Amino acid sequence: MNVQQFRTEILQAAGAISSEVEELLTYNENHFKLEQLQESACLDVFLNDVSAFAPQIEAWKDYVSDSERVGVYSALKSRLVQLQSPIQAGISTTQQYQSVTRKGAVLDPKIARSSLHLKAENHLKLWIHPTLAGAIPVIVAGCREDFIALYQALAKRNEPVLVPASMGSCIISGYNNWDRVNRYKHQWQAQHPGQTTETEWLVEFQQLIPRKTHYQDQFILLSSGDYSGVSAANLGLPEAEWTAYSLQIRLEHECTHYCTRRFFNSIRNNALDELIADYMGIVAALGYYRSDWFLRFVGLEAFPVYRLGGRLENYRGTPQISDGAFRVLQILVKQAAENLERFDQQILTQDRTRSEKLAILIALAGLTLEELACSQGDKLIQTAVDHTLRSMSTR
Structure with missing residues (x-):
């Protein structure tokens, strides 16, 4: 079974009708580009000097x-x-x-x-x-x-x-x-004495514009x-x-x-992004994950009732998914959060290493919300984490 078919079956099991399946397959499409981390120097920098x-x-x-x-x-x-x-x-x-x-x-x-x-x-x-x-x-x-x-x-x-x-x-x-632009200007002027008219600076400024990191x-x-x-x-x-x-x-x-x-060239107002970010946040605060906290944060503490004003409604996408698709999304989010807690309970430690934290982030970013929500979601996370840790140990 390919990933798309697997995702479709998870959505159908959650009660999505045909049109809602199509909406959520698009909404839940994974935009994290994990190959960017693996194929670039990002991981090497992480393992050596993150300040770079x-x-x-x-x-x-x-x-x-x-x-x-x-x-x-x-x-x-x-x-x-x-x-x-x-x-x-x-x-x-x-x-x-x-x-x-x-x-x-x-x-x-x-x-x-x-x-x-x-x-x-x-x-x-x-x-x-x-x-x-x-x-x-x-x-x-x-x-x-x-x-x-x-x-x-x-x-x-x-x-x-x-x-x-x-x-x-x-x-x-x-x-x-503009403070950094002015710093650059003063440095350029110091390096080019006698060539610092405003006209000459405007020429240099045009060359600076594409160099956005400056x-x-x-x-x-x-x-x-x-x-x-x-x-x-x-x-x-x-x-x-x-x-x-x-x-x-x-x-x-x-x-x-x-x-x-x-690392992955993506940040969106999306349920998957929020699930991952809140997971990392709760663990940073407590040392372990609590799905009940997360569900309250997003308005699902009384599931299947959704509390109006909960954060999840901020992430319905553009254009917004339909009310029916939003109800199915709530089911996926709840199941994924509970799978995350089951996974987290297996690795419960108060002081996780930076490599372990990164491995978890990579693992979660490599899965779709449907995969995280499936009955084997906690095991899929653990498998992905183990694979990432092995890859990191060989660098």
Whole structure:
């Protein structure tokens, strides 16, 4: 039986009719390109020097250093130009805003005076965090309102977009960092004395544009509130304990998305991506996986009843899958989560090595949601992990 036929039978067993099978075969298609990891130097870098992945880190280390002296917000605001403008409907279409964010122009002082204000500025945090795919900057907002404002500024061009209550983190990718452009300009000027007119710089700038690693950044933005909008009372935990767990889960969740983009050239708003990222997050916080936590996070704690407002509805795809297909997806997600817990119980350790963590990530990324949800899903995961560990040991 080929994979497509196998997936089809799993979907039919979950109650999918013909049209829903077609929807979900497309929705659940695996986009992770595992061959990119195996055929490139990525795995060798992981096994030797993960810091080599992050050309942006030199600049961000300076931001962290400056934040210790002037405060996090002041350090970031002087570099990230969106923080110098307010959140305002239509601002991204103005000539001034576009000149600043697209061309590196200096912001009009009148606008700068009404720049983004944070409610808990003194509680903003910044550090460089190690991941399986190298270091990445992390910004943690001091309160929910500040997370929303920072997200709107840095990810949505200072437009007042609505942010779902269940959303508390994101990766900002492809961010044009004009501070790094200016650093490059000063270095170029120092290396080319007597050839640094503005016209000559514009010629050099055109050559810089295709070299995106020289000026485009990725960083993680986190809120500090309850993970997935789930309260401590929902889980029977003290507030302080759940707050700490929430941050750990949220951080590792986004780090996992960062790794899948680095290693497998894919990051999507998709149930499989979220299942994997929450698995890694929960294990990072607790040392083991709890499927009941994950199911509550996505709105399936009372399965087969789905709780409106749960995170799973954020991942229905574009265009969205039908209501019928969404109900079948809920079945797959529940079965896959329970298989993940069965697998995890077999390898229960409090301190997994980096190689073991990577092997699990590769294994999960190599399977479809239907495979994870089938009756042998836990065994398929274990087989894939064992195979990956053997491959890694021969490098």
